[in-house]
Amino acid sequence: MENLYPFGRIMAMVAVLFLAATACDTNDSDDTDLDLMPVNTVTTDGYTLSLFADRTLETGVNTLYWTVEKGGNDVPIQSFSVMPMMDMGEMQHSAPHDSPILHEEDDDYYYHKMIFVMPSGEMGSWALNFEIETKDGNNITGEMPLEVDASWRLTSVKDANDKIYFISWMDPYKPVSGNNKLNFMVHTRENMMSFPAVDNLELIIYPYMDMGGGQGHSTDFNHPTGQGKGLYSGSINYSMSGVWTTSVRIVADNDTLPEAVFEYSVQAK
Ligand SMILES: [Cu+2]
Structure with missing residues (x-):
């Protein structure tokens, strides 16, 4: 049994080192536990807005994640609103949604819920109309087109x-x-x-x-x-x-x- 003791001590030290390493990771905002896929990117007035989601967008509840960058740096944001719009030709309509807020665990992202009430298709197409005021007083407006699949949800x-x-x-x-x-x-x-x-x-x-x-x-x-x-x-x-x-x-x-x-x-x- 005696020769197990050093092994146990080494394992304990490895565990401590591992914990220290992962603790450092959580302080680094470039590392994230979010597992996201890119949806679309729009550039307007030198600002690049990128939209991500945790899966393909579909009818029902979706969580959307945004980054706003200029020259490769995150842009400090004062206010951020998004209005979903479906263009159905003779009429247009919106959808249930929250406004984006800064992500609690990864401040690279703003995120919010979006409930698409129809899929994209011959009936119409979806876009998100965004309106951002930066901390230094600039306004960024535009629209992000996107595809929404039909789902059972x-x-x-x-x-x-x-x-x-x-x-x-x-x-x-x-x-x-x-x-x-x-x-x-x-x-x-x-x-x-x-x-x-x-x-x-x-x-x-x-x-x-x-x-x-x-x-x-x-x-x-x-x-x-x-x-x-x-x-x-x-x-x-x-x-x-x-x-x-x-x-x-x-x-x-x-x-x-x-x-x-x-x-x-x-x-x-
Ligand atoms: Cu519609």
Whole structure:
């Protein structure tokens, strides 16, 4: 046993050195745990705006990351706003979104949520209209065109008065067998330029697996409850992998809306 002792000491020293090295890394703003892919770049008045995302943009909830550089240096920013616009020929409309804020862990990036309510295609094309005021008083404006794919993670329902509710399936992004934390976001449309989040709703869900031949089953789940800013959190514990549906019924002011249905596949864990 005695010869294990020096080995254990060496391993302990290696661990300490490793911790010291990783601790240094987190102080270096050039290193990041963000795993991002480039979406598009626009240069205007010598400023280069680059847009990144953690995956291909699609209908539903996306997180967007921006860098603003001039001559290879980050530009200090006073204010930053982004307006998504879809040009559909005879009409234009926006989409639900937050304004970009400085990333807490990596100050190279400004980031925000963007909920695309339609895919790009023959019906229309998307662009983000940006407006930035730099700390030294310059204004940067322009538009960043982008492509949005269709996905299963967005659906919508209307009430009897034609008020529309956009329901986004945010988490789990890729459902797996076993327990999954469930997050939905709900937005409405006040007019073509305003898509606010909707709170104080009741969401009644029902996960179901169709086994064919009139057979099927549900699984353990918890109905989502409101967390504010249009977020509703619950859980689903999938008993099997395969194709599932989850219906969502919104109850707004005692008015129960028609059900919306998400259909997706659950991977084996
Ligand atoms: Cu559209």
